[in-house]
Amino acid sequence: MKRFLMVLALLLPATVLAAGYSGPLDKANIDQSDKASLQRGAQIYMNYCLGCHSMQYQRYQRTFEDLGIPVDLGAELLQFTGEGPGSHKFSAIDREGAAEWFGLAPPDLTMVARVRGADWLYTFFRSFYVDESRPFGVNNEVFDNVGMPWVLQEMQGVPRKTYERRMVDGEMREVYVGIKSDGTGRLSEEEFDQAMLDLTNFLVYTGEPMILERQRLGMFVIGFLLVLLVLSILLKKEYWRDIK
Secondary structure (H helix, E strand, O other): OHHHHHHHHHHHHHHHHHOOOOOOOOOOOOOOOOHHHHHHHHHHHHHHHOOOOOEEEEEHHHHHHHOOOOHHHHHHHHOOOOOOOOOEEOOOOOHHHHHHHHOOOOOOOOOHHHHHOHHHHHHHHOOEEEOOOOOOOEEEOOOOOOOOOOOOHHHHOOEEEEEEEEEEOOEEEEEEEEEEEOOOOOOOHHHHHHHHHHHHHHHHHHHOOOHHHHHHHHHHHHHHHHHHHHHHHHHHHHHOOOOO
16 A cells, blocks of 8 residues: 555646646746836736736836836836835735635746746737637637636737638648637737747846846856866866875
8 A cells, every 4th residue: 555655645746747738838948137028028027917916026116127218107107006016916806706606816927927928928828819718708729717807809800710721631721820819809929929029038137037137147157167167177187296
């Protein structure tokens, strides 16, 4: 029995991971040094996402300063709580009510990029489609049966799964070719993709605000270790020179 329980415990994580999305992900070519992209991503998040999804582990002021936004201007245009810029980013939604409306309270997204990865987020944002069987009329290819409305529809338009008749194995068939907007959104397809890239960029920053500093220090550390390696080799040769 003990061996059975040990094997079950080892296999359980693999079973859980297998239940998630295993399809291809689009590459999110983000640039953490692009302040304009980060500012646009912050604007999208504050206006469309923060109403439900908190970022309780980060303060407004830290975001404004890191992204090169004047604190007073950021508080005026991107902070809607009426509190000071030193406050944390809590959503205004009632969690008990949200759990009843959506089936689960909307999660905090401070660390979502660390958990999911940039490619997953970028693909997720561009994978909503109309599904009349769902409570909010939409579903998502990456997150099946997602329990949230598509709040960025006014930017993208109405996204639908698209099929084309193509020759397959000698006969004409309806082939799925992807999700396309009906063109009613205020952004073109290219502009919407860029907006989702900006939003992904901002979420990656939020998950690790010191990422550029960490990478910069990492280069110095690697350089130091390489120099130390060379000196250690030369020192070893010096010690062993007279030993035959």
